[in-house]
Amino acid sequence: MQSFGLGESIPPDTAHAVSVSLPTWSANIGYEEGEDWVISRLTTGYPRFFIHRSIQAFAAELAEKFGAPGANLKAMLFPTRQTANRCATFVRSRAPSEDTVGLSVVNLVVDQTSPSAKALQLFCPAVSAVLCSEAAFPVAKQYWQHSGDGVSSRRAEFCHGLFRDGLLKLDDGPKSPSQKPCRGPRRYQRPNSLDQGRPNGGSSPVSPAPVAAPGEEFQETSRFLEERFGRNLDASFVEPAKSAIRRRIAGAMRGNHELSKSPLPEMESNSRGVTLREDDVYLFPCGMNAIFNAHRALLGARSSDLKSINFGFPYVDTLKILEKFGPGCVFYGNASESELDDLESKLKSGERFLALFCEFPGNPLLTCPNLTRIRQLADTYDFAVVVDETIGTFANINVLPYADIVVSSLTKIFSGDCNVMGGSAIFNPHGRYYSALKDFARRELEDTYWAEDVIFMERNSRDFASRIDRINVNAEAICDVLKTHPLVKSLFYPRYVKTSENYEICRLPGGGHGGLVSVVFNEKTQAVAFYDAIKTAKGPSLGTNFTLTSPYVLLAHYQELEWAAGFGVDPSLIRISVGLEETAHLVHVFRTALRAAEKSVASTK
Incomplete structure (x- = not known):
């Protein structure tokens, strides 16, 4: 396996990598403590925790150009006026009033007087910047991290080039009612578009492209990209790529299918156990944005006065979303039957809730809530019930019959290549809130998934199903190595945890138990020795095509380790995202690391 130096991108030499190498236990602590010997060497980081260099550069230029002289403002970048306005509202509600002086939103859109406007129109390359003081910037960053609304690094890079070439200009006012959203080519404008049915034609800040002969806009765009930016991006594939991604998520397309430039026929059968249309699947720029918008949709479709329930130990930002956006939430951190008893008691006494959010399985303990009883x-x-299936993956499990909304991070195993972000949400057409959710989506949801990211995601996900099979096998082999070792205190994997029956109820015929394994050693020193010795990639994220190891609790909960321990999440837990490597080689790598842990025991005697 390839070794990675401190701060190197994972994968290496990848401009838009999703992970970064933290190869030792001390490096992870140094990262969390903000120590210069670690921070100064980071070439990148996980995109919702580390602002990508391309985003930083564009933001600094916009803050300097549009901020008042001497104001020393900072900028946070978003893909649309609406997303930026939500951030500004969040900052005003949470930052001291004296820190919000100078807070404003700057919107940049394509200069329609430019000869290149028509070519660019297919990509809707808008950017909005929230300008704020340095004191208010940490609050803006909270919104950016929790919501996942920020621009992708590829969008920032692309739009920065346009800005420097004078092709983006200020859009000073709200859209006129006569303007329509940017939807792409007419032959892909179907009733299932996110934009269909929006009042006043939608909310995209870019006006429509002039009518062109069939194929003309694609030829012009491809020529423009090649001549001006050297991009290998065929605009004619963006809309069919979105369609293919939705169909894979719906379980209606398996295998490595090449894209066609013609619209695909209506979906027929799928593996979800529920009849779906393509427009029941929504795409977002990252998984957390799918959760954020699922929460927004439920607040808009049902009631903004009802609290939600976070059931099970959560991914950090899911709980933050439920706590900070809306009336709050009730937190059950163990996803246990006794907690369901408590919830049922509350419900019987008259308490009412907006929705229950859970993961299946949970991260990092891989336990599974009782979806049958929850339903x-x-x-x-x-x-409502919102289930995050990221870790289980819909190639292994089917949770849609138990949920009103199923969300997933496509960044993880669906992509695998660790070089692009994405998220999805499925609205269950059999759910009681389906019509209200669809109405909200037509009014409020924006398609902000950047075209280049779509192309990368579609290509990466073509062999998703076959990769899952290999990863399932490798994960079982690693569990066989770990579960009987005398230094291993606890092994967490859906097949072996006490809630395995809940997993089996949702497991598909032929489905496995996924590619995520967590292990706790008898002593912290053993965990440190194992982590430092293991010859895998080591950094944040999961679901990569290569095995990726992380002291997950340190990274996700460093400021709340005692709190996490109260829910059985050991601070020294090591999380292993299993990859596609040859099985025998992986087994050798783990046995070698275990020998290093054994030596640490001997050295302390």
Whole structure:
């Protein structure tokens, strides 16, 4: 396996890599403590925690150009006026009033007087910047991290080039009612578009492209990209790529299918157990943005006064979304039957809730909530169920029959290549809130998934199903190595945890148990020795095509380790995202690391 130096991107030499190498236990602590010997060497980082260099550069230029002289403002970049306005509203509500002086939103759109406007129109390359003081910037960064609304690094890079070439200009006012959203080519404008049915034609800040002969706009765009930016991006594939991604998520397309430039026929069968249309699947720029917008949709479709439920130990930002956006939430951190008993008692006494959010399995303990009972409670007491299937993956499990919305981070195993972000949400057409959710989506949801990211995601995901099979096998082999070792205190994997029956109820015929394994050693020193010795990539994220190891709790909960421990999440837990390597080689790598842990025991005697 390839070794990675401190701060190197994972994968190496990848401009838009999703992970970064933290090869030792001390490097992870140094990262969390902000120590210069670590921070100064980071070439990148996980995109919702580390602002990509291309985004930083563009933001600094916009802050300097549009901020008042001497104001020393900073900028946070978003893809649309609406997303930026939400951030500005969040900052005003949470930062001291004296820190919000100078807070403003700057919107940049294509200069329609430019000869290149028509070519650019297919990409809707808009950017909005929230300008704020240095004191208010940490609050803006909270919104950026929790919501996932920020621009992707590829969008920032592309739009920065346009800005420097004078092709983006200020858009000073709201859109006129006569303007329509940027939807791409007419032959891909179907009733299932996110933009269909929006009042006043939608909310995209870019006006429509002039009518062109069939194929003309694609030829012009491809020529423009090649001549001006050297891009290998065929605009004619963007819309069919979105269609292919949605169909894979719906379970209606498996295998390595080449794209066609013609619209695909209506979906027929799928593996979800529920009849779906393509427009029931929504794409977002990252997984957290899918969760954020699922929460927004439920608040808009049902009631903005009802609290939600976070059921099970959460991914950090899911809980933050439920706490900070809306009336708050009730937190059950163990996803246990006794906690369901408590919830049922609350419901019987008259308490009502907006929705229950859970992961299946949970991260990092890989336990699974009782979806059958949760669904029964939801039907009886009128609340929605949102299930995050990222770790289980829909190639292994089917949770849609139990959920009103199923969300997933496509950044993870669906992509695998660790070089692009993405997220999805499925609205269950059999759910009682389906019509209200669809109405909200037509009014409020924007398609902000950047074209280049779409192309990368579609290409990466073509062999998704076959990769899952290999990863399932490798994960089982690693568990066989770890579960009987005397230094291993606890092994967490859906097949072996006490909630395995809940997983089996949702497991598909032929499905496995996924590619995520967590391990706790008897002593912290053993965990440190194992982590430092293991010859895999080491950094944040999961679901990569290569095995990726992380002291997950340190990275996700460093400021709240005691709190996490209260829910059985050991601070020294090591999380292993299993890859596609040859099985025997992986087994050798793990046995070698275990020998290093054994030596640490001997050295302390």
